[in-house]
Amino acid sequence: MARYTEAQCRICRREGEKLFLKGDRCYTEKCAVERRRYPPGQHGQGRGKLSDYGIQLREKQKVRKTYGLLERQFRRYFHEAERRKGITGEILLQLLERRLDNVVYRMGFAPNRREARQLIAHGHFLVNGKKVNLPSYTVKVGDLVEVKESSRDIPEINNSLSKIEHRGLPTWVEVDSANFKGKVLHVPSRDEVQLPVQEQLIVELYSK
Secondary structure, X not given: OOOOOOOHHHHHHHHOOOOOOOHHHHHOOOOHHHHOOOOOOOOHHHOOOOOHHHHHHHXXXXXXXXXXXXXXXXXXXXXXXXXXXXXXXXXXXXXXXXXHHHHHHHOOOOOOHHHHHHHHHOOOEEEOOEEXXXXXXXXXXXXXXXXXXXXXXXXXXXXXXXXXXXXXXXXXXXXXXXXXXXXXXXXXXXXXXXXXXXXXXXXXXXXX
């Protein structure tokens, strides 16, 4: 399967804001966006104003790269959101938020989604007592996500859990860090999705 191999900090600089792709580094003065607030590349500081299409495209790319998806995967989520009743852009974000890799990250078991994806693929997590190694698995309301007992000594997981208070937890999940468990309480509302994006621009882009 294709993988994105470009430097993560270049993605944030391209979008002009922090997407928190590097975990703890994003909260320090070492963050590339803090040090160089302009797009990467030779002509990064001299780029002109974006067209309406360019603004829509950048908004889509921002969301896609935040969740670490390829274009085909992202488009599939959009079409699924279109089929459901409700506001398409909001439903799209709800579907993305309930991916298992994102839930593991939101619960504080991993410092970023990329690390969460790797830990899941290696079989370190259970959902309702059963091993799930698909990062794209959709977590449902009431599902119990936990670290496999034999994996609870992994330094990356413990280091990430120790920083929950600093990062904060979204209100739509609850976590018992002492027992390496977490539960999805409800489908996140738009206000609970911690992502500074204008999802309506994505809907407009795909509606052309």
